[in-house]
Ligand SMILES: Nc1nc2c(ncn2[C@@H]2O[C@H](COP(=O)(O)OP(=O)(O)O)[C@@H](O)[C@H]2O)c(=O)[nH]1
C-alpha cells in the first residue's frame with residue numbers, strides 16, 4: 001500500500017512535474033505569443049507611421065505641384081507682360097519714326113517754299129530791272145524820236161495797205177516760217193522712211209519753237225495716229241498732216257472780240273510792262289474808228305508819265321478820245337472817269353490801259369480787283385472783254401506771267417504780240433494748251449495795222465511753207 005501509495009505519490013509527482021513543465025511551456029508560449037503580438041503591434045505602428053510619412057510626402061508633393069502651377073502662371077503672366085511691353089515699345093518706336101518722317105517732310109516743304117520764294121523774288125527783281133531799263137530808254141528817246149517812229153510806222157502802214165492781208169501776214173511771220181517750221185519741211189523731205197527717229201527729231205524741233213513739252217507730245221502722238229489712219233507712207237506727205245493736226249490744237253471758238261453789243265462795250269487790257277499793251281490798244285482803237293465806232297481810251301497806267309504820253313499819241317493817230325489823270329494818280333479813278341465819259345459821249349467802245357508792274361503779285365491783284373469791280377458795276381450783266389497781252393518773244397517766261405494773270409483776273413482771251421520778231425511761233429500753241437482760252441489777236445509789227453484777228457487756219461498757213 002505504501003508502495004502503492006508511494007507509487008501513487010511518485011506518479012503524482014511525475015504528473016505534477018509534467019504539469020509544471022507543461023505550464024512552464026504554456027507560460028513560455030504565452031510570453032512568446034505576447035511578444036509576437038507586441039511585435040505585430042509595433043510593425044503595424046511602423047506601417048502606420050510609414051503611411052503617415054507617405055501621406056505627408058504626398059501632401060508635400062501636392063503643395064509643390066500647386067506651387068509649381070502658381071509659378072507657371074506667374075511666369076506666363078510675366079511673359080505676357082513682357083510681350084505687351086515689347087509691343088508697346090514697338091508702337092512707340094513706330095510713332096517716333098512717323099513723327100521723324102513728318103518732321104522731315106515739313107522741313108522739306110519749308111525748304112521748297114524758301115526756294116520758291118527766292119525764285120519769285122529773283123523773278124520780280126529781274127522784272128523791276130527790266131522795267132527800269134525800259135523807262136530810262138523811253139525817257140532817252142524823247143518826244144522827237146517817238147514822233148519819228150510814228151511817222152515811220154505810218155509809212156509802213158501805207159505800204160502794208162497796198163498788199164493783201166493774207167500775203168502780209170505771211171510776210172510778217174517770215175521768221176517763224178523760215179525758222180523752225182522751215183526746218184520741219186526739210187526734216188520730212190530729207191528722209192525716205194517714216195520711223196521713230198523722224199518723230200523724235202520732230203519733237204525736238206517743236207520744243208525748240210516754244211510749244212512746250214505737253215503740247216509737243218500731244219501733237220506728235222496725234223500725228224502718228226493720223227499718219228497711220230490716212231495710210232501715208234512717204235515722209236514728205238507728213239508735213240501736210242502735221243499742219244492739219246496742229247490746226248486742230250488751236251482754240252477756234254471765241255476768237256472774235258465781243259464789241260458789237262448795243263450801248264457801251266468795254267475792253268480791259270492787262271499784262272506785264274513792255275509786252276505791247278499800249279501799242280495794241282492804239283491799233284485796236286484805230287481799227288474800231290475805221291469801222292465807224294466812237295472810241296474812248298482810259299489811261300489806267302498812271303505809273304509813268306511817258307506811258308500816258310505814249311497812249312495820247314496813239315489815241316491821236318487812231319482818232320479816239322482819251323481820258324487821263326496825272327502821273328501817280330489812282331488807276332481806279334481813271335477807270336471810273338473813263339467809263340463815265342464813255343457813257344456821256346455815247347461811246348461804242350471803251351478801252352482801258354493798265355500798269356503791268358508785277359513787283360508784287362498781291363498789289364497787282366488788288367489793283368486789278370478794284371478795276372474789275374468798277375467795270376463790273378458799269379457793265380452789269382452784259383460783261384466785258386478782259387484781254388491779256390503776252391510778248392511772243394519771251395517764251396516760257398511769258399507763259400508763266402500769263403498764268404499769274406490768269407489766276408488773278410477773269411480773262412476772256414489773249415493777244416500775242418511781236419510774232420514778227422521771233423522764229424518761235426510755237427508760243428501760240430502753248431498758250432492755247434496751257435491757258436485754255438482763245439487768242440483773239442496777234443501783233444505782227446509796230447505799225448498801226450499790225451494787229452491781226454487770230455484765225456487758226458490763216459496762222460497755220462502763214463507759218464507752214
Ligand atoms: N515788233 C513788234 N513790236 C511790238 C509789237 N507790239 C508792241 N511792240 C513794241 O513793244 C514795245 C513795248 O510796247 P508797249 O505798247 O509800250 O508795251 P506796254 O508796256 O505793255 O504798254 C514798243 O516798242 C512797241 O513798239 C509787235 O507786235 N511787234
Ligand SMILES: [Mg+2]
Pocket residue numbers: 274277278279301307353
Ligand atoms: Mg503801256
